[in-house]
Amino acid sequence: MKKVLFSTLILFIFMSCTTNNKNGFKEAKAPIAEKKEHLRIIHGDTVNDEYYWMYDFFGKGPDSTLVVDYLKAENAYLDTVMGGTAGFQEALFNEMKGRIKETDESVPTFKNGYYYYTRTEEGKQYYKYCRKKGSLEASEEILLDVDKMAEGHSYYAVGGISISEDNKLMAYGVDEVSRRQYTIYFKNLETGEVYKETIPNTSGGATWAADNKTVFYTSKNPVTLLSEKIKRHTLGTDASSDVTVYEEKDKSNYIGVGKTKNRKYIFIQSQATLSSETFFIEADKPESAFKSFQPRMKDVLYDIIPLADRFLILTNKDAKNFRVMECSLDKTSVDNWKEYIPHRADVLLESVDEFKDFIVLEERKEGLVKLCVRSLKDGKEHYIDFGEPTYMAYTASNPEYESNIVRYGYTSMTTPSSTFDYNMDTHEKTLMKEREVVGGYNKEDYRTERLYATAKDGTKVPISLVYKKTTKKDSKTPLLLYGYGSYGASMDASFSSNRLSLLDRGFIYAIAHIRGGQEMGRQWYEDGKLMKKINTFTDFIDCGEFLVKENYTGKEHLYAQGGSAGGLLIGAVINMNPGLWHGVIADVPFVDVVNTMLDESIPLTTNEFDEWGNPKDKDAYFYMKSYSPYENVEKKDYPNILVTTGLHDSQVQYFEPAKWVAKLRDMKTDNNVLLLKTNMEFGHGGASGRFDYLKDIALDYAFLFTLEGIDR
Template identity: 70%
Template sequence: MKKIYLGLLAMSISATFQSQKFPNLKAPVAEKQEHIREIHSDKVNDPYYWMIDYFKKAKDSSKVVDYLKAENSYWEGMMKDTEPFRDQLFKEMKARIKEKDESVPTFKNGYYYYSRTETGKQYFKYCRKKGSLTAPEEILLDVDQMAEGHAYYSASGFSISSDNTKMIFGVDDVSRRQYKLFLKDLSTGKTTDLGIKNTTGSATWANDNKTIFYTSKNPETLLTEKIFRHSLGTDVSKDVLVYEEKDKTNYIGVGKSKNEKFIMIYSGATTSSETRYIDANKPNETFRVFQPRMKDVLYDVTPLEDRFLVTTNKDALNFKVVETPLDKTGVENWKDFVPHRKDVLMEGISEFKNYLVFSERQNGLSQLVIYDRKSGKKEFLKFDEPAYTVYPSGNPEYNTDNFRFGYTSMVTPSSQFEQNLKTGKRVLLKEQEVLGGYNKANYATERLFATAKDGTKIPISIVYKKGYKKDGKSPLLLYAYGSYGNSIDATFSSTRLSLLDRGFAFAIAHIRGGQEMGRQWYEDGKMMKKKNTFTDFIDAGEYLVKEKYTSPKHLYAQGESAGGLLMGAIVNMKPELWNGIISQVPFVDVVNTMMDESIPLTTNEYDEWGNPNNKDAYFYMKSYSPYENIEKKNYPNILVTTGLHDSQVQYFEPAKWVAKLRDLKTDKNVLLLKTDMAYGHGGASGRFDYLKDTALVYAFMFKLEEINK
């Protein structure tokens, strides 16, 4: 094979002029190879298709790696002068984090469980104490020690047997979310590799303390396809298949009800779902279908001791709660418990013996409602800030009247409270400690509403340091996601202070595609209405410019994964609105990925984006897919990040996107691609390593703003 600089990369003959803020270096130019895609009588040449070869283990695998390394060398050279500043930012952000810390202990089945971190250590120790917080500490897992020698290490899915003597946990040391399962005997300390690979990283115990259920993934597509039953001490090859999902658009999983009575298998996509269940005391039973899947109906089952509650969107766009007898679970027996409301989205239930707590969303804000099961009385938990997030947190016990919840806003650090549901007494258990003297009074948060082109009001949450001038000259970073019904709420970030303290404002556009304003908000931002997501974000940016929070010379946009798709779409649609774009692990090659069922998770996504085998879906997708719509025109400054082992959005999507942008863009702005060669979708696994990526993102924007300290 020829050397890369002779074959793969033809370095530009004359140096491309860059802004004086950046050095005058030659950017890599990727080789082109003809590859024709033909579907629905539409022929498209994809000259960078060969970049899939590392993923496919095909002939050009080494060329792909060489290209990514060349891009890494380029961004490192372009950002070389920011190294001292990045190091300063890293140390500054790290200094705000309390290194020696401990989570709020959670009580379950006679033990208090918690994790703690130590000074200078990247990971954590998972511990418990029996009966009392003054009891001796038992370290169940020392993940700091386990992770030694690994570039990436994730331990998760800690599950304790009912008799408290054994623990199952999962380990991923590659960063593709393919976990191996291990058993630890808590009486002897011995850890055993169960030989169970390619799982989601967790297992569910039956009440006999020897049977577990786990989810198995397809090794290529990474789809969750099968549920197995394993009996400890037996060969894995004898594990019993208890469920296999035939619908490739569904995700599946297995768990145990909070009251410990049922093992439940859930299968669902974004539009329909199905639940199966057995008695947790009878693990060898055949799973029974709760209610056969129904077209366009989602349902989630909450077992109580005397009935089932079901959260469903059947005849209820914003979801409602119904009840049904333990022995009559079919839809014909469902009776309304909390009726549907047009202005309130029902998101879930936290169940207790004497109370229920409903998680809801109204006017774009999350809320918690306490329901007394005996009296039927309801109580809304109230909060004063204009934009905030509240959510249940750490409630594994069924037989308790104490309810824990988390609270945060853009100026309030994450806090955990415990409220006695009977007396109403509320106690702050812990507030995230921000070292260095953080004072929330120095910062301000607002909730704004931009008007979309179709008249829809788009909420915007914004935070800045007091003194921020709304004269059109201040820098602002606008963030959004806008897919899968995931709501991006107003939360606190200690790392963000490094941005705010240097004069930036940070804003979240709560665009359609999430569920901030109810289920219709999601329905209006998916499939054949996906472009609403992009135009909402543009409208939010234009509103902030109009109101002089910033200007196009100082406006930046950031998105990750599906939010990276958003970034790719908005730079094609409105490139002149932004000075800089940060597109992280971006889903930008929509058509090609959705046409290839061998790519992980593709078929699971049909209900979100559409199936390109359908002509209308194909052409609509093609009309907005960032990679398909790059043109010969000016683009803003762009920083793109990806991971070679990304299982959610494969590395070749951003790599192809950057290569095509380099070829067609007509501006002199900077385009950088950073590939983590050892990581995947979530980046580094250590609790401090991610700060280096954040420092790079901030340094990129600061360099464009000529902020150097």
């Protein structure tokens, strides 16, 4: 790729570009970014990327400070345009915060002789990580007081907490920047001492060997943030001397390390979108060499489930929707695999949770998750009944291999998140906790539906929606349509107490289960990736048009929202059909697809080739260029748009949405609002505190309510 760059003197200027206050927004002059010629030449195609200079803060280039100035100018513009909603945003924040039980406690999880749980206190942003030995009546040990640890930090995240086999030591990771680069710390749980030795630049988790002094962890490339190496650390030694036990040579693979539930093995897993490989050692032999369970095979994924007497293998080898194989403990290569649970064309087998006498299969059929309990003694199966038409269910934390209780989570668009314990012998289920909605909530006041839109190629696309029963469905009813459609991630119908602020003001909320997810099976995913990616966008448009046709809403009141890869979705659909939407929200949007996928120094780029394609390939380049939102901005009317990003985002760098907004502002021919909010302190996931993120949601809702003329 050949690049030529010509600089200009002025980075950005303020011009007489004013918002139209017809929708209740305040008028203000928008910052117009200066253009700089930057030629991208590849495959005989020349593109002038006039806003490429916005890369400089990330790339530590000469315009780094001026990039920050531009982002601050956009923030100031947003604050002015949305200034009339400041009080409303504060009220919405307090309203949503008021539904959260501030003094609360998680359902305790039993592991290796202790009950572990977190608890929160009124007014505190974070939590305390605690345990009790042997009984819930025992005295409490506070292992980590994250409220205290986070003092003085604008962002603070703890992850990867792990306890040694003898229950005396704890490892945990801390990220203070929001780029998912964690430093691992060690704490003596008998003395309370946090050791001075640390391990920087990791994924956060540490896996203890059986000797209580050796840990394995994932080391990251400091620039690309790729998980490149698995290292072994011995407590009491300097991290600089840690031994690399595995190094991934394929930059399209993610790697990680963990211990099996029966605590007999330590696994290293290397996985890309299309293939995977597992390496293992016995946990009581930490200095032994990791060996491959089965060398990676083209287009074959596999996960290992260790039982007492054999291994089970969840794989898509010769099985589009996955099946379960089995092999002995000493002969693990593929030629020794025998079928245990066959492939089913109408059922996607998503995961297997193992216990001494049972396995629990997480299956997906017709877009809904089903939990199947199978006895290892006689092979008999039964399903756990949920009793609602659209919902979300999943196996929760089940760390004890010897248990006959499986814990699972359940929620629907009208049922708050609930935790159940299910006795696999007696088939009895016990509700351990349903998340309380403070101030009162009656699920009978709301209705949920499951609809199917017909895509242009005849495919039936599911839509889940919820609304208050008093809401009238017609062309004047506001409706927010949410979508994602990437990586095979299924967007299940779940509850949100924050969403009540929309529903109680007359909105319908809908989820489009579009291709690119995995709701309807593995083929659903494969039909929305690589050279079929456009199906994701046309599905979403078809869902929007269906909801208008069926009189759930009208174009003047239809809104769309998506984040990250879902932000790519939003950017694509407003290029393809801008007149369908009155307003859209694109959160941390992946909108500069071609340029990002050409730059292998950007975090995650090489990991994503199997999802989007490698633009160094001519066909892949021109295909992704055909839908990339940034590449396809045109001189035409666009809907009202709110875009959010984070300066320290490690998943989608800030310059993607910044460049996109600058180009939209230059090209669009309408008087609708276009707003960019850059969080100057956080990254991809937003604020780390349990309340601060509500301010972002309050902004989103205020944007929608202003467009609808709702001010309280």
